[in-house]
Amino acid sequence: MSAKVWLVGAGPGDPELLTLKAVKALNQADIVMIDDLVNPAVLEHCPAARVVPVGKRGGCRSTPQAFIHRLMLRYARQGKCVVRLKGGDPCIFGRGSEEADWLTTHGIEVEMVNGITAGLAGATHCGIPLTLRGIARGVTLVTAHTQDDSSLNWPALAQSGTTLVVYMGVAKLPEVRDSLLAGGMRADMPVAMIENASLPHQRECRSTLAAMQQDAHDFQLKSPAILVIGEVAAQQQIHALAEIA
Numbered sequence: 001m002s003a004k005v006w007l008v009g010a011g012p013g014d015p016e017l018l019t020l021k022a023v024k025a026l027n028q029a030d031i032v033m034i035d036d037l038v039n040p041a042v043l044e045h046c047p048a049a050r051v052v053p054v055g056k057r058g059g060c061r062s063t064p065q066a067f068i069h070r071l072m073l074r075y076a077r078q079g080k081c082v083v084r085l086k087g088g089d090p091c092i093f094g095r096g097s098e099e100a101d102w103l104t105t106h107g108i109e110v111e112m113v114n115g116i117t118a119g120l121a122g123a124t125h126c127g128i129p130l131t132l133r134g135i136a137r138g139v140t141l142v143t144a145h146t147q148d149d150s151s152l153n154w155p156a157l158a159q160s161g162t163t164l165v166v167y168m169g170v171a172k173l174p175e176v177r178d179s180l181l182a183g184g185m186r187a188d189m190p191v192a193m194i195e196n197a198s199l200p201h202q203r204e205c206r207s208t209l210a211a212m213q214q215d216a217h218d219f220q221l222k223s224p225a226i227l228v229i230g231e232v233a234a235q236q237q238i239h240a241l242a243e244i245a
């Protein structure tokens, strides 16, 4: 087999939200390089593979991106079938495109497999439609955490009329609140904060823009969580089926 790396999205947590393509790639894998936010339950699809944790959280904080790049390259050049498994979708705040660029520059073929991103799953699992006719004409995914601290155009976001889905926002609630208020968003704009989306221990906290920091504190909101900010965050439609019987 020619040298190839699969960059695969593992989805938000519920193993049933894996795509068939992801399962197929896992089935063929010799090596699976896995991030922290991936539910280890998905590894049932690659019982024979060697699993290499390269997450940046607990224990492995120091796994630098350059090390991950070199490791993927080494395994691929050994002719191994490498799956780089990432939480959610590889290209939504997942550095998937950086890894793909680096590999192709080094002559390695890359195949990308979408995953369901946490923002979509979180909203669906608490009955929030991210777009809604007459209410939300779009959706904007943003991260509250930037490496170079470059700031987002908050006034434009506040006035966009789209639903905002904020990733990596738990530690930045005061900044997000203040920036959106300063940008002209209503203080009583509905907010939903969704922790561990799609997992059995998912929790959701409904609030408003002005109250979200205090409410998150009282709720003891923890990462990983997404924030849904916009009129639709007051909705509670039919829940997604947790499991297909």
Ligand code: SAH
Pocket: 012, 013, 037, 086, 087, 088, 089, 090, 091, 092, 093, 094, 116, 117, 118, 119, 122, 166, 167, 168, 169, 194, 195, 196, 197, 198, 199, 223, 224, 225, 226
């Ligand atoms: N590529 C991922 C996002 C990685 S960034 C995706 O597409 O989902 C990490 C951030 O994603 C976390 O800080 C959190 O905001 C969000 N996240 C990931 N998994 C989550 C989950 N199960 N529930 C809620 N938020 C999650």
